[in-house]
Amino acid sequence: MNDAAPLLEVRHLQVDFHVGGTVQRAVQGVSFSVARGRTLGVVGESGCGKSVTSLSIMRLVPQPPGQYAGGQILFDGDDLLSLPERRMRDLRGGRIGMIFQEPMTSLNPVYTCGAQIVESLSVHSGLKGKAARERAIELLDLVGLPSPASRVDDYPHQLSGGQRQRVMIALALCNDPDLLIADEPTTALDVTIQAQILDLMGNLRERTGAAVMLVTHDLGVVAQTCDDVVVMYAGRVVEQAPTAALFADPQHPYTVGLMAAVPRIDAAAGRLATIPGSVPPPWIEAKGCRFASRCPLADTRCRAESPPLRDLSAGHHVACWKAPIEAAA
Amino acid sequence: MSQMLEVRNLTKHFPVRRGVLRRVIGKVQAVNDVSFDVAKGETLAIVGESGCGKSTIGRALLRLTPPTAGSVRLNGEYVLTLPTAEMRKIRRQMQIIFQDPYASLNPRMTVADTLAEPLLLHGLATPADVQDKLAALLETCGLQPWHAGRYPHEFSGGQRQRVGIARALATRPQLIVCDEPVSALDVSVQAQIVNLLCDLQQEFGIGYVFISHDLAVVRHMARRVAVVYLGRIVEEAPVATLFATPRHPYTRSLIAAAPRPDPRQKTARAPVQGDLPSALAPPPGCAFHPRCPMAEARCRTERPELRLLGDTKVACHFADETPVASTQSDSAASDLLQQRLAVLEAARATKCHEKEPA
Known part of the structure; x- marks a missing residue:
C-alpha cells in the first residue's frame, strides 16, 4: 500500500x-x-x-x-x-470497471450479452461492427464461457448464475x-x-x-x-x-x-x-x-x-x- | 437407537408443460430416491x-410439496398418506424455518398474532394463558417482551429470524426442517442464531434437518451430513468422518472450494470446472461425471449406487481407490486472536457482573 x-x-x-x-x-x-x-x-x-x-x-x-x-x-x-x-x-x-453482486439485475435483460459488450467497446474504444463482435467473443472466451461464439447471442436469462457473472466480468474488463x-x-x-x-x-x-x-x-x-x-x-x-x-x-x-x-x-x-x-x-x-x-x-x-x-x-x-x-x- | 424420522426413497418430479394443450414434455427430477433417518435430538445436514x-427434500417431507413417491415416517406413523385432519395433528410435530423470515412472516400480523395462532390452533394455550406462553416463547428465542406488539418490518434480519424460530418452536415440535436459516445473515448475527439453534436442541431435544450450502456452518451444527448432487445423495457420513475422509470427489471439491479465512492456508485452485447440469436432462451414468476429475468410461454409463464403506455411505465407483487424505491441518485461529478474544470475554463477564454506570 x-x-x-x-x-x-x-x-x-x-x-x-x-x-x-x-x-x-x-x-x-x-x-x-x-x-x-x-x-x-x-x-x-x-x-x-x-x-x-x-x-x-x-x-x-x-x-x-x-x-x-x-x-x-x-x-x-x-x-x-x-x-x-x-x-x-x-x-x-x-x-474503471465494475462488477456487481447480482448479474441478473445488472445486465440488461432485453439485449444479448454480445450486444452489451459491443456497445461498451464502441463507446469507449471506438471498436465497431465485426471487429467489436470478434473482440466480444474473444473476451467471453477469456473469461471461460463455454462455446463463446454461439453464447455471444444469448440473452442473460439463458445463462446460469456463474455464466452471467462471467459475462459481467467480460463487460467490466472489455x-x-x-x-x-x-x-x-x-x-x-x-x-x-x-x-x-x-x-x-x-x-x-x-x-x-x-x-x-x-x-x-x-x-x-x-x-x-x-x-x-x-x-x-x-x-x-x-x-x-x-x-x-x-x-x-x-x-x-x-x-x-x-x-x-x-x-x-x-x-x-x-x-x-x-x-x-x-x-x-x-x-x-x-x-x-x-x-x-x-x-x-x-x-x-x-x-x-x-x-x-x-x-x-x-x-x-x-x-x-x-x-x-x-x-x- | 430407534429413529424418529425415517425417509425412504423420497422422489419428486416436476412435470414440464408446453404448448396450448399444456402437454407434459418432460420432467425435472428434483429429488430421486432419497433415504435417510434422523434420531431424536439429532441434526442431519443436507x-x-x-x-x-x-x-425440495425439506418441503416434500413436510408435504408442503407433495412428493411423487416414497415414504416418510415420523415416530412410526406414515405421514404422506394421512388424511388432512390427521395431518394437521402431525404438523404440530414437524415445523420449518425458512431462509428469508421476511417472506415467510405475514407482514400484516404482529409478532404476537403470528405466534399466538399456532398455540391456540393446536390447543396448546387457552385465550387466558396465551400471553404468558407467548412471553416465555419470546424469551426462549432471545426476544424482548415489547417485541410482541411489533410487525415483521420493524425488525433487523437477525431478530426476524428469531421470530421465525419462535414460530416454529411454538408448537413444541419434535422435528424442525431448517432451510438455510442463517444464509441471509451477517457473520456476527449468524453466529448468534447458530448458537440459539444449538441451545434449543439441547433444551427441547428437537431433531433438525439442516439444509445448507455452507459446509463450515454444517460442521458446527450437524452430527451427520448428507451431500446431495442433482437430486441424489452421493455421500452420507458422520460429520467428523466426512471432513476427515471425504470419499466422493464432489464432497472433496466442495470442501476444497470453500475459502479458508486464513491467508496462511491457500485454497487450492478451482477444484471442479463447469456448472451443475440441468435436472431436466441429467447426464447418464454418474451425474457428476462431466465435472469429475477422475471419471472413467464406466462412470458415463453405469450409475453408482450408495454403498457402505466404513461408516460412510457413498455413491462412487472409485470411492475405495481414491486418495482419502484431505489436506487437513487443523489450524485454529491465530494465537493473538485467541488471546484478544479472551481479554474481551473477560471484560464482558466482569461488566455483566458489575453493570457499571454508563
Whole structure:
C-alpha cells in the first residue's frame, strides 16, 4: 500500500442520505488507497457503508437522496467528485470497471450479452461492427464461457448464475480498466463456481496489472484474494492492514469479534463466539466510537470521543482508544 | 437407537408443460430416491449447491410439496398418506424455518398474532394463558417482551429470524426442517442464531434437518451430513468422518472450494470446472461425471449406487481407490486472536457482573 503513488486514493469521504427530513450519515470520513496491481478488500457487515463507498467511486450514489458531503476521491490525480458528468461517463466502464453482486439485475435483460459488450467497446474504444463482435467473443472466451461464439447471442436469462457473472466480468474488463471495483462478486454463487470466478479474477489481475477493490462480507474470500484489507463498521474504517497482518494480529475489538464468529471448515466444532447486540442504525447520532455500545472494553472516553485511525505498526492502522488490547488487560 | 424420522426413497418430479394443450414434455427430477433417518435430538445436514434439490427434500417431507413417491415416517406413523385432519395433528410435530423470515412472516400480523395462532390452533394455550406462553416463547428465542406488539418490518434480519424460530418452536415440535436459516445473515448475527439453534436442541431435544450450502456452518451444527448432487445423495457420513475422509470427489471439491479465512492456508485452485447440469436432462451414468476429475468410461454409463464403506455411505465407483487424505491441518485461529478474544470475554463477564454506570 505504500508503493509509489496510489492509483486510487479516497480521502475523508463522507456520504449523507436525506431521508424524511433527517440526515443519515452512511459513510463518515473514510480514507484508503489502492495501488496498481494490488487488491484491496473492503469488509464489513450489511449497513457498514461498504457498498456506498464503492458506488461513490463510480459516482453512482443517487442524488438525491444521497449527497457527497465531503472528502475527495482521487483517481490518477483527478478528483472524481468534482469531475464533470461527461468525463465521469467516459471513466465508467472505460478506465474503471465494475462488477456487481447480482448479474441478473445488472445486465440488461432485453439485449444479448454480445450486444452489451459491443456497445461498451464502441463507446469507449471506438471498436465497431465485426471487429467489436470478434473482440466480444474473444473476451467471453477469456473469461471461460463455454462455446463463446454461439453464447455471444444469448440473452442473460439463458445463462446460469456463474455464466452471467462471467459475462459481467467480460463487460467490466472489455476496455482494459486500470481499476476494477467488484462489489460482492461471488456472494450469489455456489462455492465451486465462486472458486472458479475468484481464480479468473486473480488471473486477469496478473495479466492486466489492474488495481482491484473487492467489497465483500466474506473473510474467507478476503484471506484468499486480497493484499490489503479495510474493515468498516457503521460508516467508518475501524482497522486497516496488510492481509497477513490483519489475520495474524487483529487489533480492533470488532475485527476480533468478527473473525471469531466465522465458523471454520478446517477446525473441529465448538461454540461460536458472538458479538452481542447489533449495528447501530445510521440515524442514531453517536458522539463516541460507533462500536462502543457492543464493546466490552468501552469506557467513558469511548462513548464521548470518536477514536481516530492511528498507526500501530507499519501499515497497520486502528481506530480504537484501547488498542493494543493487551495493554488494557 | 430407534429413529424418529425415517425417509425412504423420497422422489419428486416436476412435470414440464408446453404448448396450448399444456402437454407434459418432460420432467425435472428434483429429488430421486432419497433415504435417510434422523434420531431424536439429532441434526442431519443436507448439503449441496443451488438447484440440487435440497430445499425440495425439506418441503416434500413436510408435504408442503407433495412428493411423487416414497415414504416418510415420523415416530412410526406414515405421514404422506394421512388424511388432512390427521395431518394437521402431525404438523404440530414437524415445523420449518425458512431462509428469508421476511417472506415467510405475514407482514400484516404482529409478532404476537403470528405466534399466538399456532398455540391456540393446536390447543396448546387457552385465550387466558396465551400471553404468558407467548412471553416465555419470546424469551426462549432471545426476544424482548415489547417485541410482541411489533410487525415483521420493524425488525433487523437477525431478530426476524428469531421470530421465525419462535414460530416454529411454538408448537413444541419434535422435528424442525431448517432451510438455510442463517444464509441471509451477517457473520456476527449468524453466529448468534447458530448458537440459539444449538441451545434449543439441547433444551427441547428437537431433531433438525439442516439444509445448507455452507459446509463450515454444517460442521458446527450437524452430527451427520448428507451431500446431495442433482437430486441424489452421493455421500452420507458422520460429520467428523466426512471432513476427515471425504470419499466422493464432489464432497472433496466442495470442501476444497470453500475459502479458508486464513491467508496462511491457500485454497487450492478451482477444484471442479463447469456448472451443475440441468435436472431436466441429467447426464447418464454418474451425474457428476462431466465435472469429475477422475471419471472413467464406466462412470458415463453405469450409475453408482450408495454403498457402505466404513461408516460412510457413498455413491462412487472409485470411492475405495481414491486418495482419502484431505489436506487437513487443523489450524485454529491465530494465537493473538485467541488471546484478544479472551481479554474481551473477560471484560464482558466482569461488566455483566458489575453493570457499571454508563
